[in-house]
Amino acid sequence: MNKLTFEIPGNVQPQQRPKAATRGKIVTIYDPKESKEYKKYVAAVAEKYALNSLITQEIKLTIDIYRPLTQEIIKSHNKLTAAINGILRPTKKPDIDNLVKGIKDGITNVIWKDDSQVTELLARKWYGESPKAVVTIEWESIEGLFIEALFFIPKNSKRGGEMADIYRNVLPKEVIESLKASDIQEMQEIEDSLTSNCVSLIIIGFVWAVLLIAFILWTNKFTLFFLLVSSLVLIPFATAIYFSYKKYLKTLKAIVKERDVDERKNA
Numbered sequence: 001m002n003k004l005t006f007e008i009p010g011n012v013q014p015q016q017r018p019k020a021a022t023r024g025k026i027v028t029i030y031d032p033k034e035s036k037e038y039k040k041y042v043a044a045v046a047e048k049y050a051l052n053s054l055i056t057q058e059i060k061l062t063i064d065i066y067r068p069l070t071q072e073i074i075k076s077h078n079k080l081t082a083a084i085n086g087i088l089r090p091t092k093k094p095d096i097d098n099l100v101k102g103i104k105d106g107i108t109n110v111i112w113k114d115d116s117q118v119t120e121l122l123a124r125k126w127y128g129e130s131p132k133a134v135v136t137i138e139w140e141s142i143e144g145l146f147i148e149a150l151f152f153i154p155k156n157s158k159r160g161g162e163m164a165d166i167y168r169n170v171l172p173k174e175v176i177e178s179l180k181a182s183d184i185q186e187m188q189e190i191e192d193s194l195t196s197n198c199v200s201l202i203i204i205g206f207v208w209a210v211l212l213i214a215f216i217l218w219t220n221k222f223t224l225f226f227l228l229v230s231s232l233v234l235i236p237f238a239t240a241i242y243f244s245y246k247k248y249l250k251t252l253k254a255i256v257k258e259r260d261v262d263e264r265k266n267a
Helices: 033-047 071-075 077-084 096-107 142-150 163-170 173-178 181-219 222-266
Strands: 002-009 019-023 026-030 059-068 118-128 132-139
Touching (some): 002 033, 096 118
Parallel strands (some): 059 118
């Protein structure tokens, strides 16, 4: 699971009601100036934390909004302490959904592709000495989706069928469409690392098995036989993971190659 956290300094501007302008028989709906300017500000802040490509997976979004301290709170030591410690919380307008709206709209097309990708939202209002919003975005990486695909074969896929068909069914369409050569290169580096780790695991399992066999023959303590069996399990497990990832990477390369060929034909 990937996580990105950043702050948007300043008082959060609530989303205002859209305004309408009539020109003849045409009615145009538009954002009020304050809401429009705040979304531009959010986008400018988010741009500093933008990734190499837009997130296309489903997203868990957490937004903590720190509202300015009121004069009533500032004048009371007890209330001020309670507010700073998160015991006293803002319960007056603006509504929290109006505060969140401008932030989500501002981040769209900067960090994620569409705010409809947000499948889980946690929004909280607090008092703070410095008004701001703290945004936390969590999403599953392509490698995480690989793990899901590795242990899940769709019901409409036949065992022993083409891996490409299996992964095309498991991976979201948006993920496949957003794949770039740089993503493949990154996964190639992961494969190289995985190769090294799997080889090390196989060697360790083999050496451990040899030592256990020697110890069992020397001491005649066959109760250690289960340890031998458990160590031997490491070898096929590491091998299975390695070759499964190689098939996965090969499939993604093929998908990207096919897409690039189609784009050149349509150009």
